[in-house]
Amino acid sequence: MSEEYLAWRPPTRDIPTTPGVYRFLDAEGRVIYVGKAKNLRARLTNYFQDPALLHPRTAQMVATARSVQWTIVNTEIEALTLEYQWINQLSPRFNVIFRDDKSYPYLSVTMGEEFPRVAISRDRKRKGTRYFGPYAKVWAIRETIDLLIDAFPVRTCSAGVFRRAQAQGRPCLLGYIDRCSAPCVGRISPEDHRKLAEDLCHFMEGNAQPFTRNLEQQMKVAAAAQNYELAAKKRDQLTALRKVQERNQIAFEKPIDADVFALEGDELDVAVHAFYVRGGRVRGTQGWVIERVDERTKEQLLGELLERVYLERAERHDTKKQAPTSIDDVAHTTIDAIPPLLLVSQMPTNHAFLEEWLSTVRGSTVKLNVPARGEKARFVETVSDNASHALQVYRTKRAGDVTQRGVALEELQEALGLESAPLRIECFDISHTGGQHRVASMVVFEDGAPRKDAYRTFNIVDEEEKNDDTAAMSQVLRRRFSHAEDSTVAQPVSGAIDADTGRPRRFSYRPDLLVVDGGLPQVNAAAETLREIGVTVPVVGLAKRLEEVWIPNVPYPVILPRSSASLYLLQHLRDESHRFAIRKHRAKRGKAQTRSALDAIPGLGQTRQKDLLRTFGSLRAIREASVEQLQAAPGIGPSLAGTIHEALSAAKKVEASQ
Secondary structure, three states, X not given: OOOOOOOOOOOHHHOOOOOEEXXXXXXXXXXXXXXXXXXXXXXXXXXXXXXHHOXXXXXXXXXXXXXXXXXXXXXXXXXHHHHHXXXXXXOOOOOOOEEEOOOOOEEEEOOOOOOOEEEXXXXXXXXXXXXXXXXXXXXXXXXXXXXXXXXXXXXXXXXXXXXXXXXXXXXXXXXXXXXXXXXXXXXOOHHHHHHHHHHHHHHHOXXXXXXXXXXXXXXXXXXXXXXXXXXXXXXXXXXXXXXXXXXXXXXXXXXXXXXXXXXXXXXXXXXEEEEEEEOOEEEEEEEEEEEOOOOOOHHHHHHHHHHHHHHHHHHHOOOOOOOOOOHHHOOOOOOXXXXXXXXXXXXXXXXXXXXXXXXXXXXXXXXXXXXXXXXXXXXXXXXHHHHHHHHHHHHHHHHHXXXXXXXXXXXXXXXXXXXXXXXXXXXEEEEEEOOEEEXXXXXXXXXXXXXXXXXXXXXXXXXXXXXXXXXXXXXXXHHHOOOXXXXXXXXXXXXXXXXXXXOEOOOOOOOOEEEEEOOHHHHHHHHHHHHHHOOOOOEEEEOOOOOOXXXXXXXXXXXXXXXXXXXXXXXXXXXXXXXXXXXXXXXXXXXXXXXXXXXXXXXXXXXXXHHHHHHHOOHHHHHHOOHHHHOOOOOOOHHHHHHHHXXXXXXXXHHHHO
């Protein structure tokens, strides 16, 4: 064992015996592992033993670390919360990663909007939006929405369609066929439309009986009054609601509420599947896969996953902060509520802590149980079968992906003569229209896969040489590899870690390979820029015409086989950078075109421009509006309305004469 190993270890007497959260940091100050402990001294001393007694990955983490820090808290629950926040913030490389085994769709109701909308969503982070699911298939949500709007005609249109209908005073097709209450044209008040959305949410939470009973009564009353058209409408609404109910699979004979978790795996990977049961019916499913990177047992992994699942729910809906005052503030939905019973395939090692913590959050007793017989045990077996299937699918997909990515990186190393496989590759592309609205993109691939959170875009600030892409590329590379605010100052990347947060600074990691979109001139220009700023990074270019790979100052390109994994990887990288640059360019161009005519009008600031566009829906509608109509927008008085109308009419005449 070398003298440097654990030379940084703090004296045991200095480590407190209280609950807390600890962070291991590497030589550059990066946080590489975050953990919690009920007794910090007892936990940390376990790391400071003979590395032969540690799990290989734990031993690697300790060997990589150069310091350890800890933060004392009052309780184990506070330690759990702080650990969760730091792992999400810092993404330490040695922490276990819980990946969703797929991206699940949800039925969402945007209660935060003035006129709530029913839609399909895969993002559960929007404030004020209620989510129901997850569903296994998107088509299942579409069919559910199609049935629900018969009984609850809430709007389903996008914001753009809604504003256009408001401006035109004419509803969409669903409004004409009475499958939408058409709040866009005032057929229903905002209050009544919100009540419809609230009723839909109550129904999706499982409170179906009041609605079906009310519809059945209305149908009978209408039939008795010989109003057969209304009776038929109520009958159809009742049928639709019953079909939605039937789609929810029955799990138990009794109307119990429970979350059911099952874990299956081996020494390499673990899959966890969950069924969410409300009122005895399965309301949603979810799955995760976990790469086993240390000595944690299945019981420990399941316990950590349960902590994460319910911490996310507590973060979204903190029931202890304040009592709900409206439907928007209700702390739990069908899936987000903490049920009184958790059925698990293995009893987590931290089950006592979980029961105490979840009972405190819920406000009543929560029990964890491993059923041994009966319908509950059979149901856990069903969830276990789903976990086994998810693990099998993940292994198949991962084996193919990892193998191909590994082959691609090895081929690139050999073909380009690199010292090692390029684990981090960055690709740059320039996009513009006739030199206008120029932008550049930087996309990042790590281990042969996209790292989308590291993607960046750059606005090209030098407009003197509008059509010179090499000059633009030089500017972008200088900015990417410089810490100075002034992009003309060339400084190599240094001080990669922020001392205050422990997180990597922007662009702090150097790439192992840099790719530019273009041939030999573009590659030579990029290489010259890197030489000038003192950065040593291999750089190549990929030309579109024949897909040749160009190396700086080499007159002949490298030709990769058409079917090779390495060429496919470079093409994927180049296409991704092109797509990202085009999207940024279109957004910049569209913003300029949309507001250029309005920007030229004196007295019309950004806020009033937004009010105008929100009121009329488009620039064209504003141009066609009269002075009196323009005054309908907030903050637009008679004088300003006249100025706007005069300016837009003059601009229209100029355009017509050209």
